Amino acid sequence: MEKPELNVVTGAFSHSGKYIAGRLLAMGERVKTLTGHPDRENPFGGRVSAHPFNFDSPGRLAESLQGATTLYNTYWIRFPHRWGTFDNAVENSRTLIKAAEEAGIHRVVHISITSPAEESPFPYFKGKALVEKAVIDSRLSYAIVRPALIFGTEGTLINNIAWLLRRFPLFAVAGSGDYKVQPVFVEDLAEIAVSAGHKDDNIVIDAVGPETFTFEELVRLIADRIHRRARIVHVRAGLMLCLARLIGLVVRDVVLTRDEIGGLMANLLVSNNPANGQTYLSRWLTENADALGASYASELRRH
Ligand SMILES: NC(=O)c1ccc[n+]([C@@H]2O[C@H](COP(=O)([O-])OP(=O)(O)OC[C@H]3O[C@@H](n4cnc5c(N)ncnc54)[C@H](OP(=O)(O)O)[C@@H]3O)[C@@H](O)[C@H]2O)c1
Numbered sequence: 001m002e003k004p005e006l007n008v009v010t011g012a013f014s015h016s017g018k019y020i021a022g023r024l025l026a027m028g029e030r031v032k033t034l035t036g037h038p039d040r041e042n043p044f045g046g047r048v049s050a051h052p053f054n055f056d057s058p059g060r061l062a063e064s065l066q067g068a069t070t071l072y073n074t075y076w077i078r079f080p081h082r083w084g085t086f087d088n089a090v091e092n093s094r095t096l097i098k099a100a101e102e103a104g105i106h107r108v109v110h111i112s113i114t115s116p117a118e119e120s121p122f123p124y125f126k127g128k129a130l131v132e133k134a135v136i137d138s139r140l141s142y143a144i145v146r147p148a149l150i151f152g153t154e155g156t157l158i159n160n161i162a163w164l165l166r167r168f169p170l171f172a173v174a175g176s177g178d179y180k181v182q183p184v185f186v187e188d189l190a191e192i193a194v195s196a197g198h199k200d201d202n203i204v205i206d207a208v209g210p211e212t213f214t215f216e217e218l219v220r221l222i223a224d225r226i227h228r229r230a231r232i233v234h235v236r237a238g239l240m241l242c243l244a245r246l247i248g249l250v251v252r253d254v255v256l257t258r259d260e261i262g263g264l265m266a267n268l269l270v271s272n273n274p275a276n277g278q279t280y281l282s283r284w285l286t287e288n289a290d291a292l293g294a295s296y297a298s299e300l301r302r303h
Contacts, residue, residue, distance in 0.1 A: 019190035143196035152186030162293025177216030188277035
């Protein structure tokens with residue numbers, strides 16, 4: 001009997017990679033993961049082996065990809081820190097793609113973001129565009145999947161909006177708050193990614209949910225679901241960033257970045273294409289209201 005297909009998923013012990021890995025396993029396929037935390041608790045028991053990224057040792061990186069048919073790549077950094085810059089993350093991604101070519105990987109499903117652009121003033125979005133180009137220029141067959149804001153149990157932004165609403169009498173919104181966001185559920189993203197992985201043609205698709213909100217509507221919706229009053233004050237983006245930094249000092253994290261505020265305000269987290277995620281954030285919030293924002297979700301602690 002033929003062995004089931006082997007996939008490599010980056011970050012299977014983290015956020016979206018965990019749901020992609022879970023979906024592949026449920027379909028009877030084999031999965032190994034590349035991660036910065038191979039010793040982290042393994043939610044899949046012995047079913048997923050963990051290997052370090054080894055970006056500085058491309059030969060070993062290629063070895064850990066050998067035998068796999070498809071690479072599901074979620075690797076990226078949310079902001080520059082001691083762990084490196086966006087330029088480093090672009091270089092690491094190029095190294096990963098080259099290693100995948102050398103290892104004989106057939107297809108890459110690359111998780112990007114809505115509206116990446118090489119000429120973007122936001123290094124996050126520019127870096128994502130440069131990595132997309134590396135994927136497209138590679139010898140690999142590819143699917144580029146571009147989620148807007150991802151929500152789910154391990155998500156940070158929506159949880160942390162709820163955390164702030166639970167603790168502070170006022171909620172600061174940058175600018176008018178009428179810029180839009182189209183959140184996608186992490187399990188829908190995994191389904192879109194895996195289904196794209198099982199196709200053959202080169203594709204670039206957005207991954208977006210069925211609801212679009214203005215940012216202010218999103219904050220009010222979260223407040224409603226957790227039974228808090230949203231007393232919103234509109235502030236300039238610069239002041240918003242200062243406030244986020246102040247709170248960041250208290251929670252020892254980067255709460256919100258300049259690129260995230262800028263990307264939101266420039267309406268980059270929405271799609272012009274029909275929604276392909278099924279899950280309604282408004283319903284998910286109702287079902288998860290008690291846990292939402294009960295504790296702060298820290299990016300620095302996770303990575
Ligand atoms: N989260 C969102 O709302 C959102 C929205 C749009 C697009 N995206 C894109 O979707 C993809 C997956 O996002 P996610 O939230 O699911 O990410 P994640 O699971 O937190 O991380 C994905 C992978 O990147 C690695 N990574 C993250 N930060 C790192 C750092 N500072 N240094 C080294 N490695 C790091 C993780 O390493 P470990 O395995 O060690 O954890 C993991 O392998 C990313 O490409 C992101 O740009 C996310």
